Amino acid sequence: MPKYHNYRKALQHPIFSIIAEAADELQVEAYVIGGFVRDHLLERGEPKDIDIVAVGSGMDLAAKVSEKLQHKPKVQYFKNFGTAMLRAYDMEIEFVGARKESYREDSRKPVVEDGTLQDDQNRRDFTINALALRLNENGFGDLLDPFDGYHDLQKKIIKTPLDPDITYSDDPLRMYRAIRFASQLNFRIEAASLKSIKENCNRIKIISKERIVDELNKILLSPKPSKGFALLYKTGLLKKILPELTALEGIDEVEGQTHKDNFWHTLEVVDNISQETDDLWLRWAALLHDIGKAPTKKFHKKIGWTFHGHEFVGAKMVFKLFKRIRLPLNEKMKFVQKMVLLSSRPIAIADDSVTDSAVRRLIFDAGDHIDHLMILCEADITTKNPKRFKKYHQNFQVVREKIQEVEERDHVRNFQPPVSGEEIMETFGIKPGREVGQIKAAIKEAILEGDIPNEYEAARNFMLKKGELLGLTVD
The missing domain is CATH 3.30.460.10 (Beta Polymerase, domain 2)
Structure with missing residues (x-):
């Protein structure tokens, strides 16, 4: 300066x-x-x-x-x-x-x-x-x-005017603010002040969740959020607000086999995604994408460490976490849930043997957020091996090309059945009920599987055949 x-x-x-x-x-x-x-x-x-x-x-x-x-x-x-x-x-x-x-x-x-x-x-x-x-x-x-x-501005130091124990004990939110400013400005918290935050972290309990989350959001929106979250972790504040995240910290070893430290990996992912987007909720998705790994972690002698179903478990955890810390339980929460749930899906379709059906289902499930999902998945590449880094990014480029090709041909993003429920009822002279749902679901499956094109005439003919199988007659 x-x-x-x-x-x-x-x-x-x-x-x-x-x-x-x-x-x-x-x-x-x-x-x-x-x-x-x-x-x-x-x-x-x-x-x-x-x-x-x-x-x-x-x-x-x-x-x-x-x-x-x-x-x-x-x-x-x-x-x-x-x-x-x-x-x-x-x-x-x-x-x-x-x-x-x-x-x-x-x-x-x-x-x-x-x-x-x-x-x-x-x-x-x-x-x-x-x-x-x-x-x-x-x-x-x-x-x-x-x-x-x-x-202190010139030296890039965060320091309290008075005794930090008094400053932080009087208003404990200032502990979060110190870390937020350090993260936003890339400043260093003075040693005595950092020590005081550790010693006073239990005082945070008198602060409302809403005010803490406001600071968390600002840390998450900073240029390099890992700086702030590392400080929250080291001072003990993170465990008090996001224990699901700190549960990922550490490396277990059994019979010489280890897994990566998913906490520090997560912070790398958040930094990576922050270079690509200022979307707060996509950054939240990056922060929470692996939270299901702690409760699903298991060791098997034949295959080593596994985290089966961690995406599904993690998506369920998102709702409870958002509710507990007073984040919005609206479309923003559902977006984060969707990103966590689908976070491992794209890499599975990089294989040459993957069918168009798998690609269509991913596009259908992600909907308008397919591009956000790809940004998250690419941010998830944290390997330090240059060859692997290049290979993984090339794989995701293949995924993007497959998605574009299938979407241009089949138009399944934001899929709407070519035949409506009203037309099904009118055709067969039936009222709303189980049969209508069965026919609509069958049409969707047939399109996603590639059995019929995503076109009205093909869908209507399929509807007539499905109705016949259900014992329905054209009215």
Whole structure:
């Protein structure tokens, strides 16, 4: 990061001069603090939100700023927290009065009192988030950096302003935030701070699952998620939220036969897929694709270690895991389940002897997500042997070509039966019931097996023959 001299440069956006004018009219000190300052110094792009601290009433300052803005945005007040928020220039701007906090042992909700800017900086989670730029005309752009956070930015260090035991015990979510920032920014957590996270990890139990998952998602969306998940594992935090994942760690040996460490393999897969996609749920699928291996692991003298049915078991585990940690139980969960369930299927069709039927069934089962599945399967190649690496990727290229060829000819992606249930009932003069389902299922199987083409006339003729076998007559 280049040495930075002109802090006024960070405040060129017109919103800052408006806030400065409002603060001076109210005769309160105002500062922009936290993520905006940090990210500007790191040159991380345009901000989406700004945090403003007023030494006085943040709510009054928000109201005055709204008056001065041309579109007079509505101010949302959160009186219980002494904060206010408005939207301007496609940004969320939050205003808070400077405060000091104290905590009880059994809660992360602080007792809040009015305080000075120093008090407010003391309560910040990390030195790099305690940087503040003055907005008042007198001293506009001055950097207030009591904990040398600028130096920590340069050295790429995550460090707490105060004793880390106090910082993490007061608000244990900060342990996840420390790891999240280390993962997002590729920073190092200071040794004393890392030691404190290990010692305080049991305090995480007072934090809601929703807030923890929010941090997990941000770690998973970081450029190299393995950095964050390795830190979660080493500090003991991962076992408390995702024991299904940590259960994969370790290598067992029986009669000289071992298996790979599926935990560290999983982290490699997540890193691989993160180079190809920013899709959060596909990254979740990569993280969970092998969780069924721990409960299905068995040793057989003749064949060694096996994990039979781990995809099926893993897919079932996805629902329980999502429900427990408060992830959405909607189409996103079903997508992850599908990816886990099908994760071993594509490689099975790389063989030259595989029939078109097997390819059609894979396309049918994956539907619109066949491309996502291929990305996951290719990310699953973690061998360090160059020849094997090349061979496996060539195999998947063969799979892609087979999928394209069969799909262009048979059109089974998002398959809809050429003959509808209504037509079956009308043809045979029957009501909804078992026979309708049997005929529809038989048509689907005939198309997937390649017995008939995926065309209306062929399907209708097949329907008539199947109906005859069931003792039905054309009405």
